[in-house]
Amino acid sequence: MDTRTVGILGGGQLGRMIVEAASRLNIKTIILDAPNSPAKQINAMTEHVNGSFSNPKDIEEIAKKCDVLTVEIEHVDVPTLKKLQKQLPKLEIYPSPETIELIQDKFVQKEHLIKHSIPVAASQAVKSTKEDLLRIGQEYGFPYLLKSRTLAYDGRGNFVVKSPAHIDEALETLKDRPLYAEKFAPFVKELAIMIVRSIDGKVYSYPTVETIHQDNICHVCYAPARVPDSVQAKAQILAENAIKSFPGCGIFGVEMFYLEDGELLLNEIAPRPHNSGHYTIDACVTSQFEAHVRAVLNLPMPKNFSQLSTTNTNAIMLNVLGDKEEKNKELQMCERALNTPSCSVYLYGKESKPNRKLGHINIIGSSMEECERKLDYILSEETAYKAIDSKAKPEKPLVGVIMGSDSDLPVMSAACQVLSDFGVPYEVTIVSAHRTPHRMSKYAIEAPSRGLKCIIAGAGGAAHLPGMVAAMTPLPVIGVPVKGSTLDGVDSLHSIVQMPRGIPVATVAINNSTNAGLLAVRMLGTVDAKYLTKMQEFLLKQEEEVLVKADKLENIGYQAYLDSKK
Amino acid sequence: MDTRTVGILGGGQLGRMIVEAASRLNIKTIILDAPNSPAKQINAMTEHVNGSFSNPKDIEEIAKKCDVLTVEIEHVDVPTLKKLQKQLPKLEIYPSPETIELIQDKFVQKEHLIKHSIPVAASQAVKSTKEDLLRIGQEYGFPYLLKSRTLAYDGRGNFVVKSPAHIDEALETLKDRPLYAEKFAPFVKELAIMIVRSIDGKVYSYPTVETIHQDNICHVCYAPARVPDSVQAKAQILAENAIKSFPGCGIFGVEMFYLEDGELLLNEIAPRPHNSGHYTIDACVTSQFEAHVRAVLNLPMPKNFSQLSTTNTNAIMLNVLGDKEEKNKELQMCERALNTPSCSVYLYGKESKPNRKLGHINIIGSSMEECERKLDYILSEETAYKAIDSKAKPEKPLVGVIMGSDSDLPVMSAACQVLSDFGVPYEVTIVSAHRTPHRMSKYAIEAPSRGLKCIIAGAGGAAHLPGMVAAMTPLPVIGVPVKGSTLDGVDSLHSIVQMPRGIPVATVAINNSTNAGLLAVRMLGTVDAKYLTKMQEFLLKQEEEVLVKADKLENIGYQAYLDSKK
Structure with a gap:
């Protein structure tokens, strides 16, 4: 697609996937x-150059052999990159050395973001x-975070100062490192977003995902994040704005805190x-790695290319870490x-060592x-997937059948029977x-987020239930008029069907909850x-059942038919 | 995932993707x-062994270096494989040499299938x-096919004998090759299916796809095939049965003819x-290549692993052939x-030559x-995708609004307005x-295959339309009772809502087609x-609109409010 050669500083798993x-x-x-x-194993x-991305001479050697230089890690030698940028005007370096410099010192990064x-x-x-750290404790309160400004990853370089008594340990752990202190953010979830920035400065956002860490290492990642749509959108805007502030192009990972009060803070x-972007390999048509390649080579990035493959794609990424006790046991x-x-498995060709990132698993x-459910099985000690599947929580309901009173159940049970029959x-x-009334509100409001696709509501007499539920949910509501002791059910029918403009109820015949069930199945068919x-x-x-009856009637005549039905 | 080394006979694009x-x-x-x-470029x-998959010595050399031997092409030297199977009892060869032997001579393959x-x-x-070929023409009729039994691919080795006058050319084209003749199959489409066979003989079917050839080379592939579900299922059963008859394991491509009379014939x-399985890289979670690797190494193949990623995944694969006039022009x-x-692009690292398979494009x-629509753009000379998108056919309708008479339009127009408002x-x-009545049947029956997700039907008086349409389609039908000149619309309401058990109509209030439109939107929300x-x-x-009114009423009082509405 392009005749230029791309040099990559760093050949770990990220380089391999690039x-x-x-x-x-x-x-x-x-x-x-x-x-x-x-990365070299599959190329x-x-x-290739044997050496280190922090060694100026090695960087200079690879720079001479390529047209575009990029990184799989930010701990590279920036002064060399800056020097090369001047010496080799044709060499393109993305992300730009300025951006790497702004990011690799995390305190400089913070000040830039502010x-x-x-x-x-x-x-x-x-x-x-000790004095300075005590002063911070008084200002920020405990716990607060003490962080190394540079060369930190997977939690190494971070220390949670829980109380004045922990200050000595913090200083010992992070000695000889440039430090900054950070106020503890009372987050309820950690979110992350991959952002691609094109050479002309446009930014494209991947979905907002949720990361869960264990021992400071990413354990699983949920895509999309299990937060309201509005929070996902807000997080994307925040991440896009952050990346707009950095020169150059390429892919960026943006980590955020979602706080108790609903606010978002950018973490790093x-x-x-x-x-946190590995899920994109299977959940999005264009992976974060291809997006990076396209960005640094100025290849096309069409609108929406960073979205989930289809609207109903969900993914969980699980990291494969080296087993702590037995080498290669993680392969089980x-x-x-x-x-x-x-599910797809990605192994990086690395030797198994305790807690080392050896691969990841994408679950779609x-x-x-x-x-x-699949994650539960993979993390279990079970040998057969089916075993877990059958003992798993029952499938989440797609249809809710509700009624105003247990006296409606004899009528409403037919809808349940239809739903059972159709699985x-x-x-x-x-x-x-x-x-x-409050239970009704709660039921109607929570129905979409609980995964319901439609609600069947039966009611008699004043029969307000279907219309009231419809008023408080965006889901389709099917109303079943239940026949009461007077008025033959016409009261219920008119009460349910004659809804005002703005709030529809899909009304079926009086007492005919069979048809309500069938209508729900038709809706799910979409x-x-x-x-x-x-x-x-x-x-x-x-149709066949009627044809069989017709055949019988034609053959035996109407009188025998009537007799046979007695 | 496995410590065994897999040797591959052949290092073209198929080997590369394996x-x-x-x-x-x-x-x-x-x-x-x-x-x-x-294949060597990315490994x-x-x-590796430099040589040819048809050279016995080279095959012997690679066999000694690996634990499992497989192929990316069937034109390998089978006697050598059989000899190696005896000499190296630990070496596993998949597909088995017997299977390759049964398949590489296409006439032997045919007899095996029969x-x-x-x-x-x-x-x-x-x-x-000439005599024999004339005899065949008398027996099969013209046109018929003359085919080389061996070493045929991409149409090379096949000749369509259109009339007795073409026999000389046929003999000249296929001289020195072992031949067989085949009766022409009057097909309407060519279908193909990838089948994986596990070591224990289980077969797993990928979706039925449709291939379209140009100049005997696969041009595009539609997944799933644009044929009825029942034909897709029948094709899968046929392909599975065929592959069950071959020993060994691995992935198999099965090509079929779908005939005018609805029957299926296996082609090869x-x-x-x-x-025809390249689409699986993006459209299925497990690609045909990973499926092959899993099969030959006896790695797990869970149920359904060969299905499309999600129910609404559709894909088109487009082959990238070397441009006939200008080298590398296909890159445009x-x-x-x-x-x-x-869309995803796959290029195989081959030099551009006219009509050479250089890569493929997957469109999801x-x-x-x-x-x-996307394929149209890619095959066009347009530079911007948007340009095509905007002049493209209008979006396919998701909702059909129908009415019994144009006199219903004033009422039904509100539903159209709602649908427009919601986009x-x-x-x-x-x-x-x-x-x-016949137009109605046709409309109801064809609605699902035309992509409609629901139908809104308005009718007055006897008002049979919604119920009759519902009787002939599995889609949800929303009924709008239109008020006639007598009976206040109660006649229409009862006629529409009081459907018998088995056929539901989602009925809304009399004349309230606004709610029918809103109900359709709610259904689409699922x-x-x-x-x-x-x-x-x-x-x-x-809600806000009512609150504004409430605020006004509270502020200015009921009398001023009434006056303001005059």
């Missing part, structure tokens, strides 16, 4: 790292003295592919993943619950508009073709 | 082919003489990854693909129409149950979260 993406586009890459590093080029009005936790540079930025988990539908599903997961309960096919088969079966 | 899949699982592969062949192993009751076009071995089988098409949302969409693509027309969000916003806006 190489894979580049090879698919027939783009040549060469690596600076130790011999046989993960037969002979021009200058660009990006919300971050309060922080300040500190001296490595990585100017490269990021662990990978084997379970291979045994799980819609059409709902987060499905992904979570639709459903729930059934009593919700009275007049006797449990989401899942399985139900559409089943409905088609049901219609054919109905 | 290597990529294996590397992701940290599985070592070595290649027998020319130096710097596509830094030093144990023996296993797989339907194929009539064929017979022929002599390379490839015992390896296949061009690739550039357009990179510029298209949800949530509908086949979306994929086709829902819809269509509106007149369909009368009593005056155009498919596309965009509409769910819009409906939620609509409900909030309605």
